Every structure is written in C-alpha cells, then in structure tokens.
Amino acid sequence: MRVFHELTRRSGIHGAPHPVRRSSYDKARLVGRHVTGLVTRSPFVGHYDSLVVPHPRKPNGVEIYTDELRAALGPSALILDSGINGTPLPGSRNLDFFTSAAGALHGRSADDRGVTEALRDLTGISVPIGALVAREVPKHLRLRALYRTLLRRQRIKTVYVVVAYFHQHIVGAARDLGIRVVELQHGAISPFHLGYSYPGRPVVADQPDELWCFGSYWTTVADLPAGMRTEVVGTSYLPRATEKSPNRVVFLSQGTVGAELLHVAESVVKEHPELEVMFRPHPSEHATDYTVPAGVQLSTGGSTLDLLASATYQVGVSTTALFEGMALGCRTAVADLPGHEYLEPAIAQGHAVLMSHPRQLLSAPLCATPEVYYAPSDLLRLTADQAE
Template sequence: MERELDLLTWEIDGVRPWPIIRMRIFHELTRRSGLHGDPHPVRRTRADQVRLVGKHVAGTVTRNPFLARGSYDALVVPHPRKPGGIEIYTDSLRSTLGGSALVLDSGINGTPLPGSVNLDFFTSASGAVRSRRVHARCAEIASALESETGVKVPVAALVAREVPKHSRLRAVYRTLLKRRRIKTVYVVVAYFHQHIVGAARDLGIRVVELQHGAISPYHLGYSYPGRPDVADQPDELWCFGSYWTDVAELPARMKAEVAGASFISPLSATELAAKDPRLVVFLSQGTTGPALLSYAASLATARPDLDVAFHLHPSERSTDYVLPAGVRMSAGNTLTLLAAATYQVGVSTTALFEGMVLGCRTAVANLPGHEYLDPTIARGDSVLVPTPDGLASALDTLPRASTPDSYYAAPRLPL
C-alpha cells in the first residue's frame, strides 16, 4: 500500500508525514484489531499530569539546554527506560564522550539522567495545539487500510497532531543545534524523534542511531523493503551485533555498523554449569502478556517439578495479572534472572535475544509477533512451540544459541 499510494513522497507544508506516523499506524492497527495490547502503556492520574506540567515549567529554568554555556561536539538523546537508574544503550558512549556531549534526556516518560537537559516544556506545548486542516489523502489512506485489514485507523487525527508538532519542534531543535555548534547527534529510537533527525538534516549534521531493541523485517521503525529513499532518517545505525546489520532492509543511504554492547556478555563455562536446571522464565510484554500466561499455566500443570517464573516488561504492572497455580511473579533485574535460568519462553521481546547470549534454551510462543524470531528459528537458535500444551514435551530439546556474540558483540564504538 505504501508503494501503491506513493506515501513516502507525500508532503504537507514541506514535511513528509508518512515516516512520522508509520510506526504509530502500526500500533493502531495491531491494537484496534486485537492482535496486540498497548506496547508501552502510560498511566497517569490527574495529579500526575499536574505534577508533570509543574516539572516542565520548572525545567525551562533548571534543565533548559538553551541556557547551557559553550559549544559541544555531540548531542546524545538517551532512552527513557533506565533499569536500576542506568540507561544502558548510551552509557558507554556518554562515558567515552565525557564533557564534549550535551545529554538531552526527557522526563516525560521516565527520570532524566543527572546533569542532563531537556526541552520537555516545548515538546508538550508543541503537541497541545493541533491543526484543524483536513488533508484529502488522509481519508484515502484510512480507506485503503480499512479495505486491506478491516480496521479503521484515525489517520487524519494522527496527521493533525504529529505534523504540526514535528514542524514546531524541528524549528526549536534547529536553533539548539546551531547555538550549541553540534557536529554529531546520537539518538535512541530515532523513529519517534524525527524532529531532531530532521533538524540535523537541515543543517548537514551527522545523525547516528543506537539500537535499543529487536529489529526484524516486520519492525516498521526500520524495515523499508527495497531500501527506498525515506525522509528524516539517521545516517548510521549502530547495532549490538552482526545479526542485526542485515536482518531488515533499512532506508537508502542508512548504514548499519556493529558497535557491540557493553551491558551484556556471554557466560563462562562455569557460569553455564551453575544455571538452575528447574528455572523457566516467561518473558512478558504488554502486547502479548495475557496470551503468554496460558503457556506458563500449561507448563506449570504438566511439570510441577519446575520453577515457572513470569517476568514482567518494565511497562507492565503486577496488578495486570492474576497468576495461575504453579506460576510465580518474578522481580528484579532481567539479565540477572536470565543468567540463572536454563529455559526462557517469549514472543518478540528483546530479552529473548539477551537470554540467548546468557545461555538460555529458547522457546518462542506461537502468538502474534513471533515472526520477529523467525531468523533465529531458521538458524537453529530457538524453536517455535505451536500450542501451550506442546511446551512441556519440547522443553528438554530446546537449543542454545550456537554463536551468541552475533547478537551481542563485545563493545567497540565506531566513533
């Protein structure tokens, strides 16, 4: 449909909206069809919202990057998720760059890093006023999507919100990048920061995206079959390992390089031997957690001798679930848990790849999104389990990854 309607060249007031709303369209399609739940639900009370506005206003004085002194070689935009207070994706990079980097870390959906700055007030204000213009192509796109999928998607509302927000923030960031004399922008989750990428593009500034999760041919933030020209994309994608560099067709002129990962490394032979032979970890995520729980329940019934742990994604809450008999809720650090476990079961979460590096035997539940793991199944590093009832019999024959460093290599930042 993207090719037939020539959506990548569609323009509104000098902005190409399709790459901006593409991932949002995907989330709307999967959520409204019932295939997935909300991947990263944000839950705020009215009091939470009032406090957030107060933080934004205060931040215009205490965290305003326009008030920083001097120039910087780089701008670093980390991920909002920080397990244990550590932002693992840019941690090594920020340490290497030191004082030459301006760290711009939003506090909208997380706690900003110490010493960082942000433009949260501008971000919220830019999204508060929506365009009232109705673009004819929105109806055409919505109709085509509904014809193809049977799902109604509010394309016009997404465009009315995201395009003006993009234009306003792009202008703000253009000013910031010029004032701070930035030479390179390093960003995590670039497909939700295209206003920053676009601003850098306007000024001829190099943009590097750091991988933050699983990439596949089905990830609409990265996969562009045929490698077409796509507006406002990074120059480079720094990947955890060689597996990720060609698993999806990136936009034209976007180059993938292996940067490695400083936050994880394979276990030693002694550590592998010390794994708990009874521990099976189910790796939940907001999109498929309830369905995955049926696999855990079936295994607990069939194999009461096992320790069946259901581990939540950081965006989930324990109150989202009522656990069946024989299944316990696990807490604590995901990597520590996977280092102790012999088996892991999941659908499409990045933690499955981390578990492979940590020597877990891997089962992929046959639920929406399992296609993300198709290449690992083809490589013999994991096994697709068609039904919950089939997991118990498959458990003892599950494989370990043969070359785990292809998923997460030793760190080597290609600065």
C-alpha cells in the same frame, strides 16, 4: 508506526506495546517539572560538541544503551533526556515544556476519508488518520524548528540518538543542517519492524546516517533505508555468566501479548510441574495487569538480565530480551503467538524452537554463536577513531 499500533490494537491482535498511565496528580507534577525545567534544565546553556538522546527506560537507574558512549564523550556531550515518560539522567537537559506544548496544540483534522476507507477495505479496521495527522505533523514541524535552533546555537557536530523513529524531529533538524546522525540499537530489528524495515532500500526522509549495532546479525536482517550505514559496536551491558538454576524457566512478557503468554506459562506448569516457572512483566507493564495462576511466580524485582543469567530456559514472543537470554546461555523457546515471526531467522538457524505445545520446551536449544547477536564492545575504539 502509530497507525500500525492502532491497527493491531483495534483488531485485537495485540495490546498496547508500552502503555502509559498517569493520574491527575501525576499530570500536575509533570506540568510543574516542565515549568521548573525551563530554567534549571535548559540545553541552550553551555557549549558542547555532540548531542546524546538516551532511552527513557533506565533499569536500576542505568541507561544501558548510551552508558558507555556518554562516559567516552565526557563533558563534551550535551545529554538531552526527557522526563515525560521516565526519570531523566542526573545532569541532563531537556525541552519537555516545548515537547508537551507542541503536542497540545492540534491542527484541524484533515479530510482522511479516502485513506481511511482504503485502509478499512484492506484490513477491516478504521483508524482516525486525519486526527493523527492533525496532531503529529504540526508537532513535528514545531519541534523540528526548535531543535534546528538548538543544534545551530550549540554548533553540534554529531547527534547520537536511541529510538530514532520516535525522535524524527531531532533527526530531521540535524539533517536540515548537514549534521551527522548516529542511532544506537536499542532492541530487536526484523523485516517486520516498521522503524527499520524498508523493502528495496528506498530513500526515506529524516533517517540517521549510521546505525550502530550489537552484532553482525542486526546489520543484514532488514532492509534499512538507502544510504544508512551500519557498524558493529557490540555491547558491554550484559552481565557475566553465572551458575544456572537447572529447572528455572523465565517467561518474558510484553504488552502486546502478555495475557496470551501467561496462558502458555500456565500450560507449561501443568505439563512440567517440576519446573520453576517465572513470569517477568515488561518494564512498561504493571504487575497489577495480571492475575497469576497457581504454579507461576510473578517476578518484578531486580534485573531481568540477572534473572536470565540464572535461568536454564526462556520463553517469549518477540521481545529483545530473548536475544539477550541467548547470549546469557538460556535455552530458547518462542511461543507460537502473534509476533513470533521476529524470531524466524533465529529459529531457522537452530538457535531457538517455535513452541506450539509445552512439551517442546525441554528440547529448546542453546545458541551456539551468541556473538552474532551481541559482540564484545568495540565502542571505545570506534569513538576514538572518529574523534581523530
């Protein structure tokens, strides 16, 4: 995944997907929180049956992917929530001090000449493979050993994790001990997503046992690793339907293609001056990243889901919010930019239109079967059945 991001960034195809910016003051505060957390947020204190690792992003303070699960599990669950790239949930624990320390201790850079040259011959781009290996592999091994100790001491029976491909040290530790691992879907899955797509379904190390999905579409759209099972658990985090603003268009940005998408928004304003065109930055982006052209409104406050619930049209490239917008009754146009391939199946089924010219926006379709993407929540039944 890191090599892929480096390739797309260095080639100019994409920008950084989730840029993190910290001042010297921010870094000093982070170190202070790490040291305090050693005493006040240690996960080795107490007794639990399960471990939940939420998503770091929490719109309006709510972590939507595990909210219902955490309520169902109650005090039997240890909530391990990092504060490195977000605000941890109240009452959660973390091992942030050790995570940062493990990443700061680099090994010697590996001799990567053969791999680097082969990759450069294939793509025309040089990526420092040796430096990535020297940093990531020792970090993984140190954290894997630490989490084995935690899971064994707490006698954890099930690990629930969001974004498992960025927590492979936790997944690997659980698999070392024969502990069941469940990943909760957090975003769009496609044949082009390196976290989930393994053509031919080979055996892949350090993968979850199960993937709990929003809807049936996600269970078959990509070849998951061998042995990984899927369950449709639906979701309860989407807001209720509301009255639509007939001329409202929401452009859903993401760091990889935000600047290009803003140009598309400008072209829509020129083609359709009667429309209310709103540009919504991704939560990991900053409003200051953009100089918004005349006629385009920059939307930064409130909930993206509530905004989509009020919109008639939505435009994006590969963001998960496009699928959420379909479930909220938006007519969907996919901008013809790098990454639109994520939406090819939805386009083929008539749930969205690939937009190469702004005049196509007004012919964007509604999704007739949104439940295939977001089914009603069935998580409580599933957790109850498995507890028995």
